[in-house]
Every structure is written in structure tokens, then in C-alpha cells.
Amino acid sequence: MFIAATIAIIIAMVLALMRALLGPTIYDRVLAVNLFGTKALLLIAVMGFLTDRPEFLDIALVYALINFIATIAIMKFFRFAHLGHPHQGDNLGDL
């Protein structure tokens, strides 16, 4: 069962990679990278169970956090063109 899951995840990785290669808009590519990070951590988790090392699950959890923060940072960069505080006035940069 884990082998079937691994194959399915790798196929999904290929599809996400195709979307990142072909994707016409910026948001397709950002979403492809986010999806690819999710697939990578799923692959790590499944491979951990496949090789009888279930402690890889913790590593996959940390990967999920890193992936989330990276996507938020990329999108925030798009919205505000920098990561620091806003230049003056509004507090939109403190999202």
C-alpha cells in the first residue's frame, strides 16, 4: 500500500513540475511550488513508513511549517515588494 502511495505521489510531483514549467501565470507557478513542497513532505513521510523509520514523520511536519512560511513570504513579497515595515503610514505590511 505504501508503494502505491509513493508511486501516486511521484506522479503528482511530475504533474506539479509540469505546471511549474508550463504555467502561464505567476500564480500557477507559486501554487505549483507550494504543491510541490506538500508532495515532497508526503513523500518523506511515506518513505519513512516504507523503510520502517516512522520518525521521519516529525521531519515531514517541520517541512510543512517551512513550506507554509515560504509561500506566505513569497505572496507577501508580491503584495508589498519588500518584507520589512511599510515605508510610511499604513500598517498593511504587518499582516
Add this chain to the structure above:
Amino acid sequence: MILFLMAIAAFGIIKLRNLFAVVMLSGIFSLLAASLYVHLTAVDVAFTEASVGAGISTLLMLATLAITGEYEKKHTTNNLFPLLIVVVTGAALIYGTLDMPLYGAANAPANLHLIPRFIEQSGTEIGIPNIVTSVLASYRGYDTLGETVVIFTAAIGVLVLLGRGRNRWRPGISADAPSKDEENEV
């Protein structure tokens, strides 16, 4: 299979002219490399690759893209001679790895002499219960010191380049500088 996907991503990075897509593909490449490191049970390297390669360096390249344009210029020069040099160098490197022992071979020199010594004697020699910590902090102490000096020099260079701006007390500058240092660490 992961190597195959990495090859696809690398060809995409070379071929695509849209630099934003190239940045995204390099993030994917870093994620693939990180999962490859996890499968080689080098978990700490994988963490560094995932956070620095997929996170921080992607952001730094996006910051560069905000300054420059989004599309790469087409260049029409002849690429045959650099290709020849790269092929020869790669062949020499592969030839150099031919007489190395196989990955994880029991009769490799590192597994015969070094690792049993570390396992048996590092506890009494160094006094640190964790073998990896004692190797990193004591046996390879000069190596680690050299790395620290390199990172420190890079930090000074970045601070010299960035710190003399017109608004030097803006919080963005001091938040940008350490991330570039971490990129140099890899």
C-alpha cells in the same frame, strides 16, 4: 526518480526565459534535493537545504527580480567551446570517483578505522556523550572555526555593502543582512 525530476527542473531553469518561473523552478529543485538528502539520512543537511534553498534564497532572488526585469535577454553566441570544457571537466570528475568505495560499503577506509575509533573512544577522549557533537565540535574543531571565519567575513562584506545606505537605521536593512549570510553558509 528524484534525480530524474531534478534533471527536468534543471533543464527548465536553463531553457526558460521568464525569470520568475526560473526562481520557482529553483525552489522546486531545492525541495527535490532536500528530499534526496532525507533519503540519504542526512536530515540536518536536508533542513538547511529546504529552509535556505527553498525559502531564503528564493526570496532573495525575488527581491533581485523586483529591481531588475522579469525576462532574460536572448544571447546568440556560440556555446560549443564552453560545452566542451564542461563535458571534459565532468568526465574527469566522474573518472575520479571510479575508484572510491561504494556508498555504505563495510570495507571502506572510513568504516574500518575512523568510525570504530569514534564509537569506542570519543566518550572518554572528549567527554561528550553524543558522537556527532564530539566530531563536529572537537575532532573537526579547526574546520568549524574556519567555516565560522568565512561566514563572519561574508557578514562583514554584506554589512559594508548594505550598511552605508541613506536610511541605515531602517529595520529592513538589518533584517536583510543575516539572511544573505545564511545563503553564503551553504
